[in-house]
Structure formats: structure tokens, C-alpha cells
Amino acid sequence: MLLVTITVETNLPQPTLHVLRAPRGFGEVLAAAESIIGATLKSRGFNILVSSWPHEGVTLGLYEPCNVEYPARRLTGGARIETTKDYAYILVANGSRDSSLREAVKLARDLLECMGFGVKGPMVTGGHVAYGVTSIEGVAIVEIIGDFDLSMAVKCMGARLDGSARSVKVSPELATSFESENWTCYRGVEGLPHVTVYGRDGFYARLGFELHDNFVSRAEIDGVFFAAPPMEPYSVLASIRGVQVDELALHTLVLALEKRLDVYGVDKSELAKAAASLAERLARESRT
Template sequence: MITKFLINKEKLKFNEAQAFTEEIIKNLFKEINSTYIFLTYLKEAGNSIGLYYKYTSKENTYRRLTGGPEISFHEDYEYITILTSRVETLKKINDRAKNIAKCVSGIEPYAGISLSRDKKLLYGITKLGNVGLIEIITNNNNKDVNWCIEHLFENVIEEKINAKSSQEAVNSYLKDSWILYGNKNYELSSSSTNNGFFINLNAKIKDNYIEHILLTGNFYASPPMEPINAVLALEGTPINEVYFYGIKARFKKIEIEGLNRENVFYVLDDLYNKLINFENK
């Protein structure tokens, strides 16, 4: 199997790199058993947060397509995406991402990050249909990155490119509706952690109904938007255990990495109990 290694000639802004990754994803929906790797240097400093991560008002924040933690980056950091089109589990994609992270940094990643004295690497993963996506942000030596790609992937063919995307796609990653997710705090909350990964649920009630509910965290999931959509289904419902059972059933169909499914069930049960107690005060 050929691995197409696309190396961008010019530096890109973070959202420009995201938009080009989106173009590759669209192409991979039409291909089977293909692997693409895209690498570009970043033009500006900023802050990158995972898909479910709570926005915290930091300047030049970009929300990734994948889950995972937060990382600050500077000009000349590398943004790398590894995209595969094949039938495989999110766990297998996560194992691949951890192997790449360890190879590049020399350190076993913890909760999606590998840190040493002056080097850092973050990875995020998700899966869209049969397209697996790994996002990596790092300031590790480019020679280390290239060596790992050559040794971890088959039949690597390099190609220098000028990555171009539509302005509409580029701008979509700058919209407040995308970046500012999670920037609210509600009166009742529940959290659960697992080896550096976490999930948090916040809710607000009004007249014995769930008025607002918010899921945040640094875990990985596929389909990527399904954890958010599943929890949002509780908005507008009365505080009733039946509805929470329904959300658990939806989560059983979601692939999750970083957390155990028990972490998710715990925050749902715990939040439900807090809502009941608050309602009965």
C-alpha cells in the first residue's frame, strides 16, 4: 500500500492547515485502503484545543477536528495529519497515534501529550465513517518526524505541494460557533477522570426541566460530534431517569478512547442525582 506524504512548501495558519486536511478527508471518502500524510509548518503562534475542550478565552485559539487536550504552539511548529481510508476501530487509530507520538518524541504520551525539557507533542484522533484522522502538533526535530514516517508506514512517496483550500473552508474554522464551544458554566456539574483524560457535564434547570446542558472533556470519540449531540438531546426534557437511560443507550454506540464507558455513565448518573436533589430543595 502506498503512503502519500504531502509536504507543504509554505507555512500555513492553523485554520488553513485544518481546511486543507478537510479537503483530503473529502477525497478519502471516495478512496479505499489509502493513506495520506500532510505536513506543514505553522505561520503564527496560537493555542489549540480538542473538539470537546472548554474554551478559555486565550488569544488565537483554534479548535481541532479531533478530541484531546490543549497545547500552545509557536511559529514553525509542525502540524501533521495522518489520514487513512479503511475499516478499523478508533482503538486501532489511537494505538497508531501513540506509536507515532512515542517514535517522534521518544516519550510515551500521557493523556495525548508527550513532553520533555524543551520539546512537546500533542495528538488528537477521530474517525469519520471509514476515514481515520490523527492530528499532531509538535516542535520536535523534523528529522525525527521524517524518520518515523519512513519506518512506520509502507511505501512512502514524498510530494512537495502548495496547499490551497477554499476561503469558505478556511474561514469556517474561525467562526465563534466553532471556537467558543464550552465557554459557559452552569449551576450543576459532574466530572470523571481516567489517567489524565476527563469528561465533565454541566446543566441548568428551570421549572423542573433541563434548560441547558454542556459536555466538555479531552477524550476521543467517533463519530466525533455524537457525544455532544447525545447529551444535547436532554435539553428541554423533564428530569426523568428514563431520558438518561436513553442517552446511555446512545453512548453505547459511540467509540470512545481515553475514557472508559463507565466514566461516561458515572457523570450521567451523578448529574441526574444532583438534578433530583436540587429540584427537591
């Protein structure tokens, strides 16, 4: 059982449980999750947030392209799920020890297995559930959304869902921003020349570029994978916009993707090589 693993083998402290009751929208849940992550980064504690997930429709992983109407989007990568308004949400933020992205993935897998589910790549088997994982400054972060028992999930983490749980205050402005199209409707590589790098069991990433006069005018990434910190894939690609594509720029791109990115599910070396090959091909075509 995960409870034994946590309390005996890894010696995690007793988690602090937080509850967001009756959220009016998924933006409130994500705003509460952001506040818990921020508090964990400061305290280096072990926090859990539980709530319902009040969204009728598709909930996308952080890097998935928006190709449906009125989606929600998680704070972490992974696969999409069709959700109803009575689905459950749990966020685990463990800052009591420095955790890599792979250790965060293990925490998610252990938790899901304790809850009675299986995990194959980005997919959860044995139920209608989706999960996402990241790590920020050594804090392991796990999101789980779906049709599951919150009491069981909390018990698996060594806590109890009772009257001792703390309520969470939510920033209305932050909640609104999570429900705006700027957050939910990222288009990814749509309409761009792109390459796809496949991982195992359903993981993949797509990189797309647009060149104008041999300068990078757009650089996008999408797919189903995990990354840490969560926004770093976007930051890396933003750093090459406006760069002229030459041998030095291609070398810099490969180094940036290999050194700055921490990804799980796809090989970042393959990702870097595919990106450089695509940029070189587009630059060659633009000169002819």
C-alpha cells in the same frame, strides 16, 4: 520501527502525501485537513497531509473549554499545547482498513514512538508535541502538532517528503469558519452544575446540565479525551435538550451515552452513570 510495522505486519499501502505550503492561518490548515479526510472517506485510501502550524498561542484539543484569549482548536480531542508559528502539523487519514478508535490510538502512539517521542495518556513526552485521534466510518485519523521534523514523521509512515507530494486546495469559507469564535471558543460546562469523570494519566471528561422547570435547557461536555466520530459527544447531549427529566429520560440518557459514544481515556459507563446522577439530583432540587 513503525515503518517495518506498517509495511510488514499490517500491509498498509503506500500513502499519498499532500502538502499545504505557507498557510496564512491555522484555519487553512484545518480546512485542508478536512478535505483530506473527506477524500479518504470516499477513496478508502491512505493519505498524509503535512504543513506548518501558523499560530502563536494556545492550541486546544477539540473538547477543551476555551479559557484563554485567541486560541486555535484542533479537529481531534486531547490536550492543549502552546504553539509558535514555526511548529509543524501532520494529519494521517488511513481508510485502507476499517479501524476502531483504539486502533487509531495505536497508530498515533506507534508514529510518535518512531519519531523518538513517548506517550503517557494524552501527553507526549520527550518534546513539545501534542496529538489527537479519532475515527470516522472506520477511517483512522491522527493529528500531531509541535516541534518535530516533518521529514522523519513522513518517513515513519513509509513515504518521502519530496517533489512528488501533492498540493492541497483550500476552501476560504471553511478556513474562515475554523478561525471564528464559534469554533475556537466553546465554553464547555462553564457556569453549569457539573460532574467530572477521571481516566488514567491525565484523561478526564466533565458533563454539565442546566434544568428549567424540570426540562433540560443545556447539556455540555468538555475535557481531555478522544471520541469517534469526533462530534458525537456533542450530538448525544444535543439530543436530550428539551427533554423532561424523569426515570425514562434518565434511562434513555444512560443508554445514549453507553451505546452511541465511542470514547478513549475515560470509562463511558462511569460517564453515563455520573450524568444520570447529576440530572436526577438537579431535577430533585428543582422540585423542592
